[in-house]
Amino acid sequence: MKQVVIATKNKGKAKDFEALFTPLGFEVVTMFDVAPNLEIEETGTTFEENAILKAETLASTLGKIVIADDSGLAVDALGGEPGVYSARYAGDHDDGANIVKVIEKLRGVPDSERTARFCCALAIAGPNIETKTVFGTCEGVILHEKQGTNGFGYDPIFFVPSLGCSMAELTPDEKGKISHRGNAIRKLAMELPNILK
Ligand SMILES: O=c1[nH]c(=O)c2ncn([C@@H]3O[C@H](COP(=O)(O)OP(=O)(O)OP(=O)(O)O)[C@@H](O)[C@H]3O)c2[nH]1
Ligand SMILES: [Mg+2]
Numbered sequence: 001m002k003q004v005v006i007a008t009k010n011k012g013k014a015k016d017f018e019a020l021f022t023p024l025g026f027e028v029v030t031m032f033d034v035a036p037n038l039e040i041e042e043t044g045t046t047f048e049e050n051a052i053l054k055a056e057t058l059a060s061t062l063g064k065i066v067i068a069d070d071s072g073l074a075v076d077a078l079g080g081e082p083g084v085y086s087a088r089y090a091g092d093h094d095d096g097a098n099i100v101k102v103i104e105k106l107r108g109v110p111d112s113e114r115t116a117r118f119c120c121a122l123a124i125a126g127p128n129i130e131t132k133t134v135f136g137t138c139e140g141v142i143l144h145e146k147q148g149t150n151g152f153g154y155d156p157i158f159f160v161p162s163l164g165c166s167m168a169e170l171t172p173d174e175k176g177k178i179s180h181r182g183n184a185i186r187k188l189a190m191e192l193p194n195i196l197k
Pocket of ligand 1: 007010013042069070071072073086087093098118151152153154155156158179181
């Protein structure tokens, strides 16, 4: 099976990518497999900048084509927070604490003003190609408490109005059909067979 290298150490993202890439005929390989000790500091101020940083760093380390994902939650009533700081909003990769912080900050905000979106920038970089980025989003509403146990990050408090359930109540396949990550990959999919040989 052809392989696609993703510059991530997030197991939840890796699961999302497996659901998205397996039907396209690719096996997903992550930093846990190819560069477990490499730390890439996310110093960018936009999703695109961080995605490019991660993709280009791992691509030059491996000498291979790599895809990176920088993503997060933007809540309208919080002026777009947590945004690029989603993973480290209340504690470094502490999904439980991050969720509590968002719920606390939105205490008293009515449902009609709890709109939010997940954002995902994907960057593809490597030898002999020009780095390219695509962007995907998914619209939702922030719940008052957790609902569902699938997914990762903020999925349990992200209600998807079109499906009438939270992101954490979807299987990885169902999430991929509507998610920011799925929407971004669909923008790259046409070109992937030519790039990832
Ligand atoms: O509920 C969620 N469902 C999602 O589908 C999703 N996608 C992103 N996020 C949040 O945004 C951070 C990304 O930050 P991020 O792009 O820096 O990734 P990360 O640090 O977790 O891993 P890496 O890929 O950088 O190794 C994550 O940790 C999560 O908090 C999500 N939350
Ligand atoms: Mg990160």
